[in-house]
Amino acid sequence: MRPRGRREPVVGDLRGLRLDARAGPPGERPPVRPATRPQRWIIALAVAAALAATAALLRDPLAERMWPEARVHALTDDAAAALAHGHLSAPDGSGARELYEAARAIDPDQLAPRAGLARVADAALAQASASVDAGRFADAHAHLRLARELSIPRERADAVAGRLRGREATLAGLDGLVLQAESARAAGRLHGDDSAALPLYARVLALDPGRADALRGRDDALAALLQQARTDLRQGDLQAAATGIAAARGYDPGHVDLPDTEARLTEELDALRRRAAVDLAGGRIDAAVATWRRLQQFDPDDAGARDGLQQAAAALARQAQRQGADFRFAEADAILARARALAPDAAAVASAQSALERARQRHAQLQASSARPDRADRVPGLLRQAAEAEARGDLLTPPGDSAYDRLRAAQAIAPRDANVQRAVARLLPSARACFERQLSANDLARARRCLDAREALGESASAMTGDRRRLAQRWLAIGDERLGAGQLDAASAALASARAIDPRAPGIEEFQRRLRVASRG
Structure with missing residues (x-):
């Protein structure tokens, strides 16, 4: 126990002492010189810089990949800050409403964004009421509209709207x-x-x-x-x-008078639709297209007109395919260009394009085989190799040695050979089984290759419609998972894959809307 009043030396007390290594007893190590004040400041600044770097790291996309909910929480925090400052909505996406909606688009099951939007509605109604009292009627209308869009209770909105009408009526004359x-x-x-x-x-x-x-x-x-x-x-x-x-x-x-007038317009529009259908059935495709274009002037979302243009595109695609089968490629290209202009994403157009490419390959190979008749001797060997590869399970791989590649080579040499045609017909069920197998394994890239092989082997577009839709739905499911994890680039890539396989698959437009809202945040 130290005596009362005695002060023990501390490190800070040594600042004024002279520390000399020669002052100690022989063999004793010199005392360690304590850190000076500038050194301590340098250490403190280094620690602060490290903390700042860590904080920045936690807000970048790496953190979003490590913690899937990080982006949702960040958007919710930003939205709360915007709400606290009265910044309720903005076209550039910086408003509280847009930020909460972006968070909800990423994870619809989160409760915080939904509750935040309810607070934005309350704040919008409060601002509308204040604007009525201040005579700022345009602001009052805008805030009231925002509150209604966010589903504020109707009776509360109507009360403010009634006050607004009364004040405007008083001043309007x-x-x-x-x-x-x-x-x-x-x-x-x-x-x-x-x-x-x-x-x-x-x-x-x-x-x-x-x-x-x-x-x-x-x-x-x-x-x-x-x-x-x-x-x-x-x-x-x-x-x-x-x-x-x-x-x-x-x-x-x-x-x-409105119902009768609308009924007369409907009769006229129905007459146009019937006329277009008759023209298409009679092979008057241009006349049918002109009528459907006219219908779209009334309603750009007219489903009948949109389907009619798809049918016209399919009819043109069939014409192009027939021209290609006869090796009339200039005419086929011109007709297919018209079909693509009507419906660029139509499955019939894509199928006709593939058929036309195959026809070109057959034409070139027929010309080559006619110049080199000895190539026909290779057909039996190629068919045997294709059967052996199929027995091994090498349907599509390895490239060049797969059953598909060997059979395509035989088909190029002798497309009308009965043995080749029978081999193609036998391989098609294997390609279908390949698709089902890869889809069950969730290997969507290989499933797409199996689907492409079916098309190249001559399966019709209509027979593949259901499988295209199933594959596109799988890509959408993957995109939904990536969006929920905040991985916007991966979600966008999944959407692109789904659209390339089946542009009309159910859910594509809704998922694109969610992705767009999430990207704004």
């Missing part, structure tokens, strides 16, 4: 707007710009939904607009009629 609308209606300017009758009536009724003179005026203007649409239908101007009907539906979907 509704009598003057009604007079302007009446004048525009009398002049025949029913819709098309903000000074036309129907937009003016809509402004009045948005502020005062029960105003009788505005309701009567709107009804009369819509009746005149639909009467003009029926006149356009009789004159064959379907585009003008469709535009007028769509405008009327937007102002009042319950107008008494």
Whole structure:
């Protein structure tokens, strides 16, 4: 126990002492000189730099690969920060809404992004209410729209919307707007710009939904607009009629004249569809295509027109395939180009392209074999080697020695040889079994090669449709797993593989939307 008041020396107390190695007893090692203040600062800065580097490492894509949920958590944190600053939505993806949606797209089962979007809706409604009180009506409309889009309870949104209408009505001068609308209606300017009758009536009724003179005026203007649409239908101007009907539906979907006018338009469109089908059946492909293009002018998403163009592309592809079988390659290329312009992703177009390439190969090989008749002697040997490779299980590999390669070589020399044709027919079931085997093993790349072999061996596109869809669905499932792990590049590659195999596979568009939302974050 040390005496009271005695102060033990510490390292810091030695700063003022002279440390001399010669001062100690003989044989004693000199004391270690303590770190000076600058040295300690250097050490502290090194440690801080190491910590900063570690923090940066944890936020880069490496961390996302090591911890799949890291990206979701990072997006959620950024969204919470944007929400705290009142930055609710932004086109560049930096708003709280977009960040929460990106997190939810990566992992739809996470609860935090969903709860965050509910908080964004509450904040948007609060900002809408504050904007109403401040007279900033445009801001109030924008915030109210955001709150509704995020599924705020309807009664809460309606309460704020009612206050907004009341404040706008007080300041708008509704009598003057009604007079302007009446004048525009009398002049025949029913819709098309903000000074036309129907937009003016809509402004009045948005502020005062029960105003009788505005309701009567709107009804009369819509009746005149639909009467003009029926006149356009009789004159064959379907585009003008469709535009007028769509405008009327937007102002009042319950107008008494609307159902009859829409029925007349539907009859005209059905007549066009029937005409196009008759033209296609009669081989008048250009006429059918022109009609379907006309239908798409009314509705770019018209499923009947889209399917009709696919059918026209398939008909052209069959023509190109027949021309190729007769070795008329210039005509085949021209027809196939027309088919590709109509439906570039159609399976029939891809099948015709493959058939055309095979026809070119056969033509070249036939010419070569006619110049060298001794090559026909190789056919029996190639068939024997193909059978031996098939027995070994070497259906597609190794390259050059597989059953497929040996059989293709025999087919190139003697495509019409009965033995060659029988061997092709025998190998096709093996190619189908190969596809099923590789698909069961989840080796999707080899399954695709088996599918390509089936096509090269002459299996029809229609017979392969179901298997193409199954393979594309497998790629989508892999893409979903990669997206959930935050691996956006791998998810995008899986989507590209699925689209290349079957561009119309169910789920492709939805997965692409999720991937796009996740990439914005």
